[in-house]
Amino acid sequence: MPVKNRFAELLPEITEWRRDIHEHPEILFDTHRTSALVAEKLKAFGCDEVVTGIGRTGVVGIIKGKANGSGRVIGLRADMDALPIREETGLDYASKTDGAMHACGHDGHTAMLLGAAKYLAETRNFDGTVAVIFQPAEEGGGGGREMVDDGMMEQFGINEVYGMHNWPGRPVGSFAIRPGAFFAAADRFDIKVQGKGGHAAKPQETVDATIVAAQLVLALQTIASRNADPIKQVVCSVTSFETSSHAFNVIADAVHLRGTVRTMDPAIQDLTEARMYEICAGIGATFNAEITLDYRRDYPVMVNSKEQTSFAAEVAAEVSGACDEAPLTMGGEDFAFMLNARPGAYILVGNGDTAAVHHPKYNFNDDAIPAGCSWWAEIVERRLPAA
Structure with missing residues (x-):
């Protein structure tokens, strides 16, 4: 029976797993229920x-083929964690955990890889070994880095690794991929502005932290517009602005800014970080305020290997009839840590006309399950062909 037909048969069962995981979202490394379900x-x-x-709450399953003459090991990775978002879908299987939901489709990724694992364990129609990798804390926790640092690649002898993400706006079950840099490096920053508060009617007696922070927000935008090569991608976004005052007649003495920087080029990443420190120092001196910047590099640029990307695209075209070239995205993805450790590829599978990921009305499209499962299974059977 063709691989895709088998997953069409398994669709009701895999959908049931997915919706159970969706009902019980877990954040970052606290994926204890999900990890236990996966292991079981x-x-x-x-x-x-x-x-x-592995990587605190990660799970790895090993499936050996009918033969092992190749001696090769392929890793297939899915992420398990949810987001700190209150769900607004109104689904029968909506989140039962207030303030947490699977708003990025990791429930679907986990269910699809479980489906592929079930098929591969049934058939074992390959020469070599498969490591199915279920990772916690993709959403900002660096679970991929934790699993790599725990020695996962060496422990299981993984030679190459493949990952997948659903993509709203693409036709359901269609695929897109690109070689080289694909997802951006994702850094984060905290800026604390300390001034001198006072009565709003006497601004001359204060160092208005709100004014200082407002100038800072605007100045940071000049990094992209006036410092970086316009051909190079860079995003510097202040996403949170909190003052110490909540009264209409009090000038705040402190402001806390948070945000993210996204880049595709290490030199631009270095430039952005350096300019942020210089801008903070300059504006602090200008307004007689104390500004401290904490800049943290989180996820590196995710880079697809050329050979594995070409192979992954061929498999995707076999599964769905075509595979498009994906655009660059400034989103971050901690599969980057696994691709830094081993060659491999990361692909997008269409989720249809749905809400965007990280939206409270997003939901993974179960109709994408057969295509996603088939791609993972075909990766193994074609990369490790049985004699």
């Missing part, structure tokens, strides 16, 4: 080995 199912499928606690 992998054992029930007959995986040769199931290892928990």
Whole structure:
């Protein structure tokens, strides 16, 4: 039976898993229920080995093919964590955890990889070994880095690794990919502005932290418009502005800014960080305020390997009839840590005309399950062909 037909048969079961995970979202590394569910199912499928606690709460299942003459090991990775968002979908299986929801489709990714694992454990029609990787804390926690730092690649002898993400706006089950830099480096910053507060009727007696912070927000935008090469991508976004005052007649003495920087080029990343420190120092001196900047580099640029990307695109075209070239995205993705450790590729699968990811009305489209499962299974059977 063709791979895709088998997943059409399994669709009701995989959908049930996905919706159960959706009802019980867990954030960052606190994926204890999800990790336990994954481990339980992998054992029930007959995986040769199931290892928990990698990268704190990550799970890896090992499936050996009918032969192992190739000696090669392919890693397939799905993320498990949800987001701190209050769900507004009104679904029968909506989140039962207030303030948490699967707003990025990781429930779908986990369910699809479980479906692929079930098929691969049933058929074992490949020469080599598969490591199915279920990762916590993709949403800002660096779970991919934690699993790599725990020695996952070496422990299981992984030679190359593949990942997938659903993509709203693309036709359901269609694919898109690109070689080289794909997702941006994602950094974050905290800026604290300390001035001198006072009565709003006597501004001359204060150092108005709100005015200082407002100037700072505007000045930071000049990094992209006047410092960086306009051909190079850079985003510097202040996403939170909190003052110490909540009264209409009090000038705040302090403001806390938070935000993110996205870049595709290490030199532009260095430039942006350096200019942020210089701008903070200059505006602080101008207004006689104290400004402190904490700049943290989180996720590196996610770079698809050329050979593996070409292969992944061929498999996707076999599954869905075509594979488009994906555009660059300034979103961050911590699969970058795994691609820094091993060659591999990351692909997008269409979620249809749905709300965008990270939106309270987003929902993973279960109709994409057969295509996603088929791609993972075909990656293995074609990359590790049985004799």
